[in-house]
Amino acid sequence: MGTPLFPTLPTAALSQLLSLGLLEIGTGCRISPHTLIEPADEQGTLRPVRIGDHAVIGAFTILHGGTRIGDGVRIEDHVVIGKPETGYAVGHTYPGTGTDTHIGDGATLRSGTVVYAGTRIGDNTAVGHHTLIRSHSHLGADSVLGHFLVIERACHFGDRVRCSPLSHLTSETVLGDDVFLGAGIRTVNDKHLIWREPDRIPTLLPPRFETGCKVGSGSTVLAGITVGEHALVGSGSVVTRNVAPGTTVYGSPARPHPATTC
Structure with missing residues (x-):
């Protein structure tokens, strides 16, 4: 990996934020002169931005307050x-209120990543190109998230999670430690497909993926479903019922099968 072609010292604009106490920069950082710091939220509340030691920040990145x-x-x-x-x-x-957003030590965010306020990304986790992470999600440590993922509000991932590209994790989805999701996974949390009906607010039932389970590429997991610990869901499945721990299911709808093939 080559040495980045931008200076190790802050530009004049960053220096002004430093003097106002709205920016803290650790030692040994390399920050593009095209980095933009936005300390104020939509309500005008100012929150400082803090950058740890030896961080590298590329061009045209935007860091919001908190x-x-x-x-x-x-x-x-x-x-x-x-x-x-x-x-x-x-x-x-949502009125545009800012809050703290944490990126853990040693994490990597590839080009085009968007991380909304209130999210926590664990140590040494890598996030792929153009992945969207919505507000108040918690992503554990030592995980690898592929490109073009959509992770909706308040999802909670454990440690050592692997998510392959082009998947959609609906709001409040839970992934335990060591979960592996293949590419193009679709999840559902609403059984009635209510969006904006004044007299009806849906009861959302996000799916759960328990410790060590694996879901093959192209599968769809419906609202309220739990995939049990160390279970295996074969590629292209439609999961309409809970999957017991340690079992192998596949098909549409997914049904139990021997673990020799799927």
């Missing part, structure tokens, strides 16, 4: 971190 970047973090070009949530979703309007 962002906390750990030591040795690598952030590539065109990344957005700490973006406040705005607009309507599931019976609630």
Whole structure:
């Protein structure tokens, strides 16, 4: 890996934020002169941005107020971190209020990643190109998340999780430690497909993926489903019922089969 072609000292704009106490930069950092710091949220509340030692931040990255970047973090070009949530979703309007957003030591965020406010990304976790992580999600340590993922609000991932590209994890989905999801996984949390009906707010039932389970590429997991510990879901399955721990299921709808093939 070559040496980045940008200076090790902050630009004049960053120096002004430092003097105002709205930016803290650790030692040995390399920050592109095209980095943008946005300390104010939509309500005008100011929050400082903190960057740990030896962090690398690429061009045209935006760091919103409340962002906390750990030591040795690598952030590539065109990344957005700490973006406040705005607009309507599931019976609630988000007014653009900022909050703390944590990127753990040694994490890597590839180009085009968008991380909304309130998210926590664990130590040494890598996030692929153009992945979207919505507000208040918690992603554990030592995980690998592929490119073009959509991780909706308040998802919770354990440690050592692997998510392959092009998957959608619906709001409040839970993944235990050591879960492996293949490419193109689709999850559902709403049995009635209610979006904006004034007299009806849906009861969301996100799926759960317990410790060590594996789900093959192209599978769909419906609302309220639990995939048990160390279970295996074969590729292209539609999971309509809970999967017992240690079992192998596949098909549409997915049914138990011997573990020799799927």
